Every structure is written in C-alpha cells, then in structure tokens.
Amino acid sequence: MTFKDTLDYRHDTPECLGILLVNLGTPDTPSVPDVRRYLAEFLSDPRIVEMARLPWMLLLHGMILRTRPARSAKAYRSIWTPEGSPLLEISRRQKAALQDRVSKRFGGPVRVALAMRYGSPSVADGLAELKAVNAQRVLVFPLYPQYSATTVASVFDAVTDELRRWRWLPELRFINQYHDEPAYISAVAASIRAHWAEHGQAERLLFSFHGIPKDYFEKGDPYYCQCQKSARLIAAELDLPPDRWVLSFQSRLGKSEWLQPYTDATLESLARQGVKSVQVLSPGFSADCLETLEEISIENREHFLESGGESYSYIPCLNDNPDHMELLADLILRHCGGWPEVEGPALGSDGLAERKERACGMGAQA
Numbered sequence: 001m002t003f004k005d006t007l008d009y010r011h012d013t014p015e016c017l018g019i020l021l022v023n024l025g026t027p028d029t030p031s032v033p034d035v036r037r038y039l040a041e042f043l044s045d046p047r048i049v050e051m052a053r054l055p056w057m058l059l060l061h062g063m064i065l066r067t068r069p070a071r072s073a074k075a076y077r078s079i080w081t082p083e084g085s086p087l088l089e090i091s092r093r094q095k096a097a098l099q100d101r102v103s104k105r106f107g108g109p110v111r112v113a114l115a116m117r118y119g120s121p122s123v124a125d126g127l128a129e130l131k132a133v134n135a136q137r138v139l140v141f142p143l144y145p146q147y148s149a150t151t152v153a154s155v156f157d158a159v160t161d162e163l164r165r166w167r168w169l170p171e172l173r174f175i176n177q178y179h180d181e182p183a184y185i186s187a188v189a190a191s192i193r194a195h196w197a198e199h200g201q202a203e204r205l206l207f208s209f210h211g212i213p214k215d216y217f218e219k220g221d222p223y224y225c226q227c228q229k230s231a232r233l234i235a236a237e238l239d240l241p242p243d244r245w246v247l248s249f250q251s252r253l254g255k256s257e258w259l260q261p262y263t264d265a266t267l268e269s270l271a272r273q274g275v276k277s278v279q280v281l282s283p284g285f286s287a288d289c290l291e292t293l294e295e296i297s298i299e300n301r302e303h304f305l306e307s308g309g310e311s312y313s314y315i316p317c318l319n320d321n322p323d324h325m326e327l328l329a330d331l332i333l334r335h336c337g338g339w340p341e342v343e344g345p346a347l348g349s350d351g352l353a354e355r356k357e358r359a360c361g362m363g364a365q366a
C-alpha cells in the first residue's frame with residue numbers, strides 16, 4: 001500500500017469543520033470524447049451496473065462507449081450554458097450558499113467543499129481541499145434525498161477508496177438520506193404551490209424519479225419505497241387527492257426491467273386517457289441536470305403533446321432556492337452535533353515549542 005503523505009493535518013493552525021457535498025457529476029464539456037470519458041467512469045462503477053465485470057467491460061468498451069457518447073453529447077449540448085453544465089453550475093451556487101449559512105450558524109471555522117462522484121472536481125480533490133484547511137472532522141453529504149446503493153453507497157465507496165491511501169484519517173460522518181425530512185417535504189410542496197400561483201393547477205401532478213433496475217429493489221435497495229414515501233408526503237402536504245397525482249420512474253437504460261411505471265409510458269397513457277394538462281417535477285434531484293432539463297422538460301413534453309396532451313409544464317428542482325439551502329444547512333448542523341466548535345487560536349510566529357507540546361507533549365524537551 002502506498003500512502004499519500006504530501007499533505008497532513010497541522011498542529012499550528014486551528015482545526016476546521018469540513019463538509020463534503022457530493023453530487024453525481026457531469027462531463028467537462030458536451031464534446032463526444034469528454035462525454036465518453038465521463039460515461040466510461042460512471043458505467044464502470046459496480047454500484048451502477050452490477051453485472052459480472054468481464055462480460056460487462058467487454059460490452060461497455062466493445063459496444064456502449066462506441067455508440068452512446070454521441071447520443072448523450074447531443075442531449076448535453078441542448079442544455080449546456082455559457083457557465084457550463086447546469087448540474088455543476090447549480091452545485092457551485094449551492095456550495096457557496098451553504099458555506100455562508102453554515103459558517104454563520106456554526107461556532108467555529110467551516111469549509112464546504114464540492115465534489116462530483118464522476119468527473120471533476122473529484123471526491124479526492126474535495127477531500128484534499130478539506131485536508132489543506134485542517135479539517136480533521138468531515139461530514140460527507142451526498143445530495144440525494146432518497147437512498148440508493150447506486151448513488152449514496154457509491155459516494156461512500158469513493159470516499160473510502162480515497163481514504164484507504166491516507167495515513168491520518170479524519171473523523172467521519174455521513175448523511176444517508178433525507179427523503180421524509182419535514183423541511184424537505186415542505187420545501188418541495190412550497191415550490192409546487194409557487195408554480196400553481198403563477199400557472200394554475202394542471203389535471204395531474206406527476207412525480208418523476210430517476211429509475212434503477214428492478215432487481216436492485218428486489219435485492220433490498222430501499223430507493224423505491226423512499227420515493228413512494230416522499231411523493232405521498234408531498235401530496236399530503238398539498239392536500240392533493242390520490243386521483244390527482246401519479247408517480248413514475250425515468251431514465252431507463254438497457255434492456256432489463258427497471259422500476260415501473262416508466263415516465264414516458266405514463267405520460268402517453270395519461271394523454272390517451274384524455275388528460276389534457278400535466279405538471280411534472282423530479283423531487284429526487286437536488287439540482288436540475290440533464291435528466292430534468294432534457295429528458296423531462298424537452299423529451300417527455302414531446303411524448304405527452306404528441307399523444308394528445310395539450311399543456312405540459314416542468315416544475316424546477318429546488319436548486320439554490322432559500323428554503324432548500326436552509327434545510328440542507330439544518331441537516332448539516334444537526335449531523336455535526338457534539339463536534340467541538342473551535343479548536344483554539346492559531347499559534348504565534350515562534351510557536352515551535354507550543355506546536356510540539358500540542359502535537360505530542362514534547363514541548364519541555366524542545
């Protein structure tokens with residue numbers, strides 16, 4: 001084992017609380033080679049595709065990475081902005097807002113770092129940023145309201161894979177999910193009410209969550225149940241009767257069965273039943289991304305309108321809206337409960353003896 005010893009914790013500066021926000025990740029640019037590189041990393045993760053490694057790697061490199069990148073790159077180009085990928089840009093705004101809110105409410109120094117599970121900034125970059133500011137206590141916060149092994153456990157893997165190469169580990173805490181947090185439910189409900197205040201209510205509200213293969217659920221992934229509970233609680237908070245809302249799963253990939261009902265089929269069937277207007281939201285994403293801005297806002301709109309629907313609107317994710325930032329800051333502070341707030345002042349310029357004393361009680365002999 002080779003350890004990374006280039007940067008270590010310091011005794012001569014105050015300790016800092018470290019928060020590592022992690023979202024899924026995105027390609028660096030919407031070019032085919034960058035999308036291919038991103039998909040190669042993403043789809044090689046055994047949490048994402050659980051198939052036996054050798055046949056999957058042959059299929060991935062022999063076929064999928066030769067065809068899918070061009071299709072995905074086209075989709076990315078349709079949502080790319082002058083600032084880059086919406087997911088990364090929104091995540092940066094979330095990080096800045098949380099740095100501000102958490103610093104104001106926590107008693108001592110705090111650093112919020114941003115990492116992406118795939119692509120950059122990487123989890124290793126985020127952990128190094130925290131080590132450089134002497135964050136000896138780190139809270140890892142995967143920004144997914146519902147737990148799935150494909151997302152949250154994969155963040156855990158990336159963090160622990162990196163830390164396997166550190167000699168001196170930080171004290172770690174980890175947020176697993178917040179799918180039924182009252183503040184999350186009411187923030188989503190408030191965003192729907194705000195949309196209704198501007199556009200009126202549609203005949204149906206559709207909650208579309210990212211799908212996972214059905215057999216992951218059958219083998220014990222709690223994601224399906226947590227999505228159901230989030231949607232049920234949001235509908236209850238809105239006093240929306242069961243015949244006015246629907247839950248479905250989007251983004252299926254490959255030939256195997258994924259969680260049902262599928263979003264595209266649901267929209268077609270609603271339109272065929274004579275439903276003329278729908279409003280769609282994706283409360284499983286903490287930030288708008290390809291899956292919402294392209295798949296929901298563009299692609300599925302077409303499915304609905306082509307099947308006879310007349311009015312389709314997309315309700316954006318919570319992104320960096322103030323309710324959302326407040327609830328994430330609350331979750332962070334709650335999970336840091338009991339951690340010392342400040343480690344004491346920085347030492348003066350001639351602090352060698354004090355440093356040694358603090359480090360290992362050798363001050364007197366120095």
Ligand SMILES: C=CC1=C(C)c2cc3[nH]c(cc4nc(cc5[nH]c(cc1n2)c(C)c5CCC(=O)O)C(CCC(=O)O)=C4C)c(C)c3C=C
Pocket residue numbers: 024025026027039042048049068072085087144148150151210211212213223251253284285288289290291
């Ligand atoms: C192949 C299996 C996939 C599983 C399982 C999966 C689960 C999953 N993903 C998200 C969140 C996001 N996924 C995004 C894009 C995306 N997802 C997959 C595949 C699986 N996801 C692919 C191949 C892609 C890339 C785009 C494409 O080629 O279609 C994104 C958007 C990233 C962006 O850059 O904007 C997010 C976010 C969740 C929450 C989840 C399981 C619960």
Ligand SMILES: [Fe+2]
Pocket residue numbers: 210251
């Ligand atoms: Fe995905």
Ligand SMILES: [Fe+2]
Pocket residue numbers: 251290291295
């Ligand atoms: Fe998609």
